[in-house]
Amino acid sequence: MFEDLLAANERYAATFDLGHLTAPARKRFALVTCIDSRIEPMAMLALEVGDAKVLRNAGGRVNDDVLRSLILATNLLDVDRVAVMHHTDCAGASSQEALAARVGERLGTAPPDRDFQAIGDPDADLRADVEAVRSCPLVRDEVTVAGWRYDVATGRISEVC
Numbered sequence: 001m002f003e004d005l006l007a008a009n010e011r012y013a014a015t016f017d018l019g020h021l022t023a024p025a026r027k028r029f030a031l032v033t034c035i036d037s038r039i040e041p042m043a044m045l046a047l048e049v050g051d052a053k054v055l056r057n058a059g060g061r062v063n064d065d066v067l068r069s070l071i072l073a074t075n076l077l078d079v080d081r082v083a084v085m086h087h088t089d090c091a092g093a094s095s096q097e098a099l100a101a102r103v104g105e106r107l108g109t110a111p112p113d114r115d116f117q118a119i120g121d122p123d124a125d126l127r128a129d130v131e132a133v134r135s136c137p138l139v140r141d142e143v144t145v146a147g148w149r150y151d152v153a154t155g156r157i158s159e160v161c
């Protein structure tokens with residue numbers, strides 16, 4: 001089931017030369033973004049391995065686990081700028097009810113009672129995610145936080161907040 005991926009890793013490891021890197025983010029940057037397969041966080045920002053922390057989940061939402069990682073990244077791993085990047089045509093841009101109904105339909109069950117952190121209002125939800133990082137008491141005041149939207153049709157990022 002995973003043979004193709006493990007074979008690819010064998011080829012990767014054969015010429016691997018990144019063993020000298022350390023854990024802190026060289027560009028002092030962390031990006032929170034969506035799992036959407038069209039998003040190439042490193043390439044779109046000309047980042048190289050070792051430059052940044054990339055945190056991904058459905059929607060690129062700032063939830064408790066993202067905050068946990070950002071608290072550690074900003075206090076222990078040299079990060080002092082954070083961008084929360086949502087994107088156009090996101091599968092999570094829907095209502096909680098609609099997402100739960102679709103999952104239930106796929107499972108052949110009632111809509112599950114689970115918070116999918118749907119993006120009902122793209123601008124307001126992005127601002128709320130940015131504010132959640134800014135107002136986190138365990139993220140230092142000197143950390144700069146931006147809200148971006150990535151356009152999957154053009155490859156361009158726009159600054160929202």
Ligand SMILES: [Zn+2]
Pocket residue numbers: 034035036058059060087089090091092
């Ligand atoms: Zn998405």
